Amino acid sequence: MQRRVGLAVLVLSFVAPVAASAQQVIGAAPEASNMRLVGYNDLQARSAYQPTIHHQGDRWIAYIGHHGGTEAVPDPVNPMTGKAEPNGTSIVDVTDPAHPRYLHHIPGQEGKYEGGGAQMVRVCDGKTLPKGDRNAVYLLRTLGSEAHEIWNVADPENPVLVTRLGGLKDTHKSWWECDTGIAFLVSGAPDWRVRRMTQVYDLSDPAHPVKIRDFGLPGQEPGATGAVPTELHGPISLGPQGNRVYFGYGTNKGGMLQIVDRDKLLNGPKEPTPENLRYPEISRMPMSAFNGAHTTFPMKGMPIAEFAKDKDGGTRDIVMIVDEAIQNECGEPRQMVWFADVTTEARPMMISSYTVPEESGHFCSRGGRFGSHSSNESMAPVYYKKLAFIAFFNAGVRALDIRDPYHPREVGYFIPQITDKTDKRCVTIEGEERCKVAIQTNNVETDDRGYIYAVDRANTGLHILEMTGEARAIAGLP
Amino acid sequence: MPACREIAMRPQPLLVIALLALSVAWAVLVFEMVQSRAARQQEMGTGRLGWREIAWPFPRDGWPAGRAFRCQSATCVQDSEIYLRAKLGFCNCDTGVADDDEVDRVADIDLINPRFAAPAPGRVVRVADLSGRARNYDLESGEGAPHSAIGYALSHRCDLMVAVIKGSAAQPLLEQAAQQFLASHEVQRWMLAALESGK
Structure with a gap:
């Protein structure tokens, strides 16, 4: 059997040389269209998750969350301290995006990959929070799976711990409203039946957090029996004005968008009974079992040019839903980007989708994950409702023209080059491990100036980009 | 041209x-x-254990189909069925199957019947080189005979093998049959191969 399979593989190796040629090599130029590399920092070769860029006085500071370390290097050495530190939060001055300057690393939780680090970051100014210290700048981050922390990063070279909310079994991508202080913390409350649910806190005074309630899908609460609904990945709130919170459940399977009335969530009955958990829900939109809802990014009131002459429905409320690819080398259904029209909130409907064509880069053969992971979450006017940026793992960052969300269109991309720090990604074939090295763009964020920040899960670092050509014109950038 | x-x-x-x-x-x-x-099929279906492989009886969901077996002799437990499925990409690479809630979520009990309840805490189990947890369940039934099930969730690096046995027999008998089945060389070989190859 083995000999015959070997023969078959040998024959196939002669007729499929194209796929192998897609692999990245160190020193090759990045692949790009309508996007240009402005600056780079290696982030101390730490696996990166969420970047948040904050305008702080006259400086622009990037705060970047990290996963835990790797098998080979569990705790990379911080060259600034000379010490091995578990991956945590990188703080980088990007005021001059061509020359980003690494300022500080706040160590995270011991543990490898998703089992450690400090993946998530959000930042609010003390002067914006209702009860914050006006001189403070607050960084909300996860501490691995066990806690949420708030640091004062007013002096980003010397962060100071303010608060820790511990005793959890997991954490993930939280949301923090800076103007109210309300935080939707993705937590694993020990008595809930899922690793990830929502704990709503009033963090308007970060030094004195006030718990408001626990929230999740009926069936996830303590004491429930029977099937357990898909766990939360993360929410995005439109604050008191929009009065909606968009929750994404599932990561790469059985996804669901849940639209929630924020006021009812905050002020309704709080005991986690099935009735009380249903009370603030406006609607749900289940997705295919093949796809998850990693990011649910709302864009309300989008004028649709095609519908401009229609007597009704000329503007639409849209939610962009991004799945997360998890398996290396296309070992699962394609994870991609979806657009849902939620104008009639009780009956949301998927209207379009986007994926990178595999053949355009033979991405299933490049190594690592191929598929979407996340989008930028900044609602700054420069790109909001015009361009969206999607982290697509080994296909880099993809820029989409979303002005007509019924027909999203790719207008640019940037696939960073690998370096000697880029970590390998492996699959098992016939019991043998086979590894490749490829870029794994994990997250992307934008700042108010229009720079795009892409970070790599495979330890390559931070790439600061800008739009060029037609894509730049869409944003109205000079 | x-x-x-x-x-x-x-x-x-x-x-x-x-x-x-x-x-x-x-x-x-x-x-x-x-x-x-x-x-x-020859090895696992007509062997001494008395299980016959049947078609995967559940609708397509987020995971590829697994393998299903029905007891056809007195050597197992009459009318019982076992379902095995590899779930690749399970995220808890370090902690494995952490607690009973994890078993409730992943062990495919909900495919048989979404209305289930666990009468007692689960237990740590080890099958081949896989470690994890098992838990007994009562399945809510309509007018038919009450059914029980035992769910197994076993981790292997970042992946998971789940197994469920269900039937109308008492839970100790089901557990004994499941353990014999899972302990067989052929089943263990298949489970490890499925986790290694993704098939």
């Missing part, structure tokens, strides 16, 4: 050879797959 016509009328010899080679390779692989499947 003429070049196109030439290509259309006279296929290149290299292309023909490549296509022929591809066809031969494909035929070899299909033959081996069919043979190996038949051999597996």
